[in-house]
Amino acid sequence: MTSSEDDETYWSTTADEETTGIAKSGSRPEVDGATMLATLHSGIPVILAMRPYQNAAAIPALIRQLAAHNKGKVTLGAIAPLNHIKPDDPTEFLPGCTGATLKIADPVTYLFHGDNSTKKKPTKVRWPYQTSSTDEIKTDSWAESVGQAQRDVGANLILSPGNWKPAEEAEVEINLEVEQFEAISKQSNDKETCALNLTLGSTWLTQERTRDTLLESIVATQPAAVYMRVLWPKLAHNYASLSDVSILKGYKEICETLSQEDIPLLLPDTDLTGWYLLAFGATGFGTGVTSGARAFKPDQAGGAGAPRKPRYFQPGMLHTVLKTEQTLIESTISGTVCSCPYCAFSRSTNIWTPAAEGGHHLNRISDLTSDISNRKTRRASAKSTIIKAAEFTANVMRQIPLESNSQPSHLSQWEQLF
Known part of the structure; x- marks a missing residue:
């Protein structure tokens, strides 16, 4: 099973094995604006699953599985970046995410407008608002067209x-976004809710004035x-979590x-760092089955020609390790194996693909979130999880030689901010 088509089948079948109710019926009541507001204020943490560029058709089943598995403890949402969707090819992605309470069509305007040289501009332009001039993007009518594009593909959180905000003219930048938020809000109906969308340079968090x-x-x-979303500095590797203390303090x-x-x-593109920030009052965070959905950071060159190493999210360490290292951890230290449907399928077939890796990752992240679902004890529970992760990691490293990328570098920084 090596092709993307096989991976898509793998995602869908393994997700549906554990799903009940929502997944089998394929439907759930549509969420109106009032219900969504109640959900956002309920205290139940939100996980937003990002639509990947490939194998997107498999994600609704994964969201249904997660929603059923964590019912009452985690709210699921879906994000579809609008640079992945064609206006003349109506998508069923968001309508098909029947396990998702929040459905977001991210306009990702920062990819098309503004001088954000750290992110590659897409080679394909799909929506008219993505080609507008510098003057046009400052108008209410342009903002309204951005909102309508989201409605057209089934979003309910508009x-x-x-646009990209580097904090060069902080007040001007934020005031324009507020004006455009208000323009879009005037268009809204009772079936949706509008959110202020901010794409920020890290200076907004690290400098007291901004x-x-x-x-x-x-x-x-x-x-x-x-x-x-906040642009992070370059990370040591694709599986690293944010450890920059100045940015974390701002968050x-x-x-x-x-x-x-x-x-x-809501903090899209933050993954495990977003989970950590739930302890300080964040409502929810975004993640995905690929590393690109887990951090908003400058584009980094990959290891061209280097074979991909199978990896595994190790929840006890709050970090990702090599799959071969995980096998040693299971046999030498933990004595337990993961019960998620992706790992169960992998054990029965001896197959570990990127699909399995991504599905397992979201299952374990959702379990970690479920474990700190109680708002009254969330901060203490998260701190306890991080302390235990540091202790478990130290024990692992005493017995198993881990490659450098498998050694978490964020745990001590995270603990000191409690």
Whole structure:
């Protein structure tokens, strides 16, 4: 099983084996704006699963499986980036995500507008708003076209455009986004909710002046929700979590402030770092079956020609290791094996593909989230999980020689911020 078609079948069949109710019926009631607001304020953490460029048809089954497995403890959502979807080829992706309460069509305008030289601009332009001029993208009518594109593909959480904001003119940048958020909000109906969409350089978090400007603007605007991605520095490798303390401190203050103000905060492209930020008041985070959905960072050159190494998310270490190292951990230290449907299928077939890797990753991330679902004990539970992960990692490294990329570098930084 090596082709993308085989991987797609693998994802779908293994996900549906464990799914009950929602998955078998293939439907659930549509969520209106009022229900979505209640969900965002319920205290139940949200996981947003990103649509990958390949094998997208398999993701709805995975979301249904996760929704059924974590019912009552985790709310599932789906993100479809609009650079992946053609206007003249109506997609069934978001309507097909029947296990998802939140359905987001991310306009990803930062890929097309603004001087963000760290991200490659797409070679294909699919929607008219992606080709607009510098002057046009400052207008309410352009913002409204961005909102309508999201409705056209089945989104129920409508985002403001979210153009790139480097904090060179902080007040001007945030004021324009607020104006466009308000323009889109005027278009909204009772079947949807609108969110303030922010795509930020890390200076917004690391500098007190810009951080204050950001928070003051959000609190004054009182959006129904904030959808915020921050450009991280380059990571050591694709499986690393954020360990930059200055950025983490900024995240912490924003999470805590918006939680106190009762403004839901969603953090796409953050994966395990987003899970960590739930402890400080974030409402939810985004992740996916590929590493590109787990961090918003500068594009990095891959190892051209190097064979891909099978990897495995090790929840006890809060980190990803080589699959061969995981086999040693199971036989030498933990004595237990993962019970998720992807690992069960892999054991019965002796197959471990990128599909299995991605499905397992989301299952274990959702379990970690379920474990800290109780808002009253979430902070203490997350801290305890991180301390145990550091202890378990130390024990593993005393007995098993791990390659450098398999050694987590974020745990001590995360613990010190509690």
